[in-house]
Every structure is written in C-alpha cells, then in structure tokens.
Amino acid sequence: FNMKEIRDYSTVEFSTFSADFMSKNIGMRENIEENIILKAHVISEFALNCYIESISKSGKLNMFKENITYSKKIFLAEEFGDIPTEVIEILKKLNKIRNDYAHKLIIDNENLENLYHKIIKFHNKSNQNITLNRNDIIDYFKNASYLLSYINGYIFGLYKKEINKS
Numbered sequence: 001f002n003m004k005e006i007r008d009y010s011t012v013e014f015s016t017f018s019a020d021f022m023s024k025n026i027g028m029r030e031n032i033e034e035n036i037i038l039k040a041h042v043i044s045e046f047a048l049n050c051y052i053e054s055i056s057k058s059g060k061l062n063m064f065k066e067n068i069t070y071s072k073k074i075f076l077a078e079e080f081g082d083i084p085t086e087v088i089e090i091l092k093k094l095n096k097i098r099n100d101y102a103h104k105l106i107i108d109n110e111n112l113e114n115l116y117h118k119i120i121k122f123h124n125k126s127n128q129n130i131t132l133n134r135n136d137i138i139d140y141f142k143n144a145s146y147l148l149s150y151i152n153g154y155i156f157g158l159y160k161k162e163i164n165k166s
Contacts, residue, residue: 018148033112037112048074048091071092090115093115130147
C-alpha cells in the first residue's frame, strides 16, 4: 500500500480500505481474531498519526517518523484533539488486547467482547443497530471487522475534517 495515497482517501474510501484489509482472512479458520486485532491496530495507528498531524500547530509534524508509542499517541489525541471519550477508551482497550497478544501470545476473550461491546454502543448511537452472534462465526468476524473499521474510519473522518478546515 502507498500510505501517501491513502492519506488522500475520502472517509468512505478509507473505511472501505480498512474493512477490505481487515476481512481478507475471514474465510480462514486459524488466527482470525488475532489477524483482525493486529490489522485494526495498524490501521488505527495510521489514522491516529494522520489525525495528530492535522491538529498540530506548526503543520510540520510527521508522526510517521516520530518514535512515539501507540499509548502516547492516544494521550496526544485525547489531550489536544476532539475525539470522543468513548473512542479514546476503545483505542486504549484495542491497544491492551494487541499488547497482550504481542507480548504474551494470548487474546483474552472477555477483553475482546468488552471491546466489541464498547464499539457497538458507540456505533449504535448514530447508526442502525449491529450485533455479534457467535453462532454464525463467519458473520461474527465480518461484523467484528466492520466494527473495528468503523472506529478507524471515524478517526480518519476527524482527520479529514481538520485538513478541510484550511
């Protein structure tokens, strides 16, 4: 992927890219959850980088070259940006799940369900209701992928809103 081109995507194009990227492995039976979480984390970090750059005073900040942890990026977005508290909490939960997997090779299903529940609650405030049904595993992962893409698209949308102000 050419990250420079992705920055120029519309919010809809970015959300579509995110959903396509994250759902590529849904038909596979192994490591679906891990793949979705790792990909969601990568895409959310990209969206956070764009957003933080867009709210910087100088306009010269390059978050892609700065050595700043994901949790510090969340902190910067929370302190200086206009991201709703619910989304900040979702990003923190996503980071915890990703870190647990990266460092302990486990995914805590309770944390994962809690993450999905937080996203569903935020999503359903302004969209048609979505649910997760573990009985249809493919549908479950498609919806989980959609929910994570929704959050990434939301942050990217805030970035687009900021750059369109000027």
